[in-house]
Amino acid sequence: MVVDSGAGLVTTINTANGDITSILYNGVQLQDSSEFTQLSSGLGSATVTSSVANSIAVIKITTSTISHYYIVKSGVNTLYIGTYASAEPSVGELRLIARLSRATLPNGNVNSDVNGGTAIEGTDVYLVNGVTRSKFYSSIPFIRDQVHGVTGNGVAAYMIVPSVSYETSSGGPFFRDIDNQGSGQQELYWYMNSGHEQTESYRTGFFGPYALAFTTGAAPSATLDTSFMDSLGLQGYVPASGRGTVSGSYSGILSGTAVTIGFKNTAAQYWVAGSGGSFSRTLMKPGTYTVTLYQGELEAGTGTVTVSAGSTSSLTLTSNLSVPSTIWSIGTVDGSPVGFLNADKIETMHPSDTRMSSWGPVTFTIGSSSVGSFPMAQFKGVNNPTTIKWTATSSQIGARTLRIRTTEAFAGGRPQITVNSWTSAAPGTPTNIDSRGVTRGTWRGVNQAYDYAIPSGTLVAGSNTIQVNTISGSSGDVFLSPNFVYDSVELF
Secondary structure (H helix, E strand, C coil), X not given: CEEECCCCEEEEECCCCCCEEEEEECCEECECCCCCEEECCCCCCCEEEEEEECCEEEEEEECCCEEEEEEEECCCCEEEEEEXXXXXXXXXXXXXXXXXXXXXXXXXXXXXXXXXCEEEECCCEEEECCEEEEHHHHCEEHHHCCEEEEECCCCEEEEECCHHHHCCCCCCCCCEECCEEECCCEEEEEEEEXXXXXXXXXXXXXXXXXXXXXXXXXXXXXXXXCHHHHHCCCCCCCCHHHCEEEEEEEECCCCCCCEEEEEECCXXXXXXXXXXXXXXXXXXXXXXXXXXXXXXXXXXXXXXXXECCCCEEEEEEECCCCCXXXXXXXXXXXXXXCCCECCCCCCCCCCCCCCCCCCCCCEEECCCCCHHHCECEEECCCCCCEEEEEEECHHHCCCEEEEEEEEEEECCCEEEEEECCEECCCCCCCCCCCCCCHHHCCCCCCCEEEEEEECCCCCCCEEEEEEEEEECCCCCCHHHCCEEEEEEEEEC
């Protein structure tokens, strides 16, 4: 089946399985010749039908659980896409993967170009010319990932994913997934659902609208006008007229931290940035939502709201985070390790990369060490323990609490502390997520707070030593040993 936009884009679709086998843009072949553009890892077989009306072509690809749409408007060099899934596919993960010609589109994300590399972890982290690369190092948090693409000489292909298009995905605003991999092909992705550090159950329904846009090089706008799709009868699609808005206010957030308001139920998820104490989220499907107020990436407050089509609901949110009067603290309470050692590199390289600063073990002295010398992650087999030195005055001793906040854990890794000669009880095993995390370029797991009650008589006026040890009943080697990611450490 051949679809011609009339403006330079000619797309060929295999009618036996729905694969895109040719993408000609201004006469240049962008599609790889051996691997094709497809949903998941290919549907195997599917029913492919088409219709044309009002200068709009709709190609529908169906299986028992999937209705996948490619839509072309006359005069527009964009494939508009929507995917309805009533269940997770049995073949691969729920994703669109455009396997494009590397010769024509050689320029992707350099951090995810694994061509010619040697695998060093699993089959997805590689060493290439002495540096680590992985498709995971192309990922961007959903809240910021609206346009990503690959380019060549006078040609480019971009995935456009408006914020509303994430409504049926899972993981929330800070979840991230693969955007690109350079290998024998140039692979451009949009992941709808995956098992990559997934913290909540999958949703099913209509995913999108999203788009694969072709240009002469410039990135397209993240604003994608899909209003013409309202009348196309796409399965599971909800038009703007069937959606509502939530507006409101928030308070109690730490000054200087970004504010996000997240909404979720079993059918949908949304988010919006807050500013100046207020927010407004549009284009939400009707329903009752749990609402989360985020201080950075940390859950700070909650609420509920019911959305109705064509109306605006109001909501007031307040942070209920414990904000103690601290004697000292390390890092910012914001659900991220930003500012700590190697946090500026971990999203785009493996922790073993030679470009990383030495992981330690680190000895951190309160009052003289810089926050940037404190490790963003602690691996049982690499930089264990972390030691904190502190000189206390007589007014600062007595019974105290040490709070360690973490953003992610692997293989049951969690902190246990020794203060001078006293050792805390071992905390319970953290929430298990069946996925590598920090070695795949993300710190976004489940936020946890560990409070350790230090008995009176433990701390002394003068020199004190606090050791933080990574403990676990599980095993592993080097950077795949049990580990956790720090958010902050507070003594009060």
